[in-house]
Amino acid sequence: MNTFRGVEKALEYEVLRQKEVIETGGKIVQQTFLWDAQSGRTVPMRSKEDAHDYRYFPEPDLPALIVEDERIETLRKGLPRTSA
Secondary structure, eight states: OOSHHHHHHHHHHHHHHHHHHHHTTOOOOOEEEEEETTTTEEEEEEEOSSGGGGOOOOOTTSOOOOOOHHHHHHHHHTSOOOOO
């Protein structure tokens, strides 16, 4: 999806599609979809075996961000107090 409007339309479509699937006794399957703006619907690209298929892969070109506890505490002390 290459526009915010496309994302919005795809989400609106998916809400209605998934509601219909559930109401007719179907089961929602984990899949990756693309938005077809010409037909105004989402199109499945591939299915996923399980939630772990959506796992996060770290960016290999970015070094790890290490923030020392001392730095965190210094920043925390500088935060304004909030009323509970």
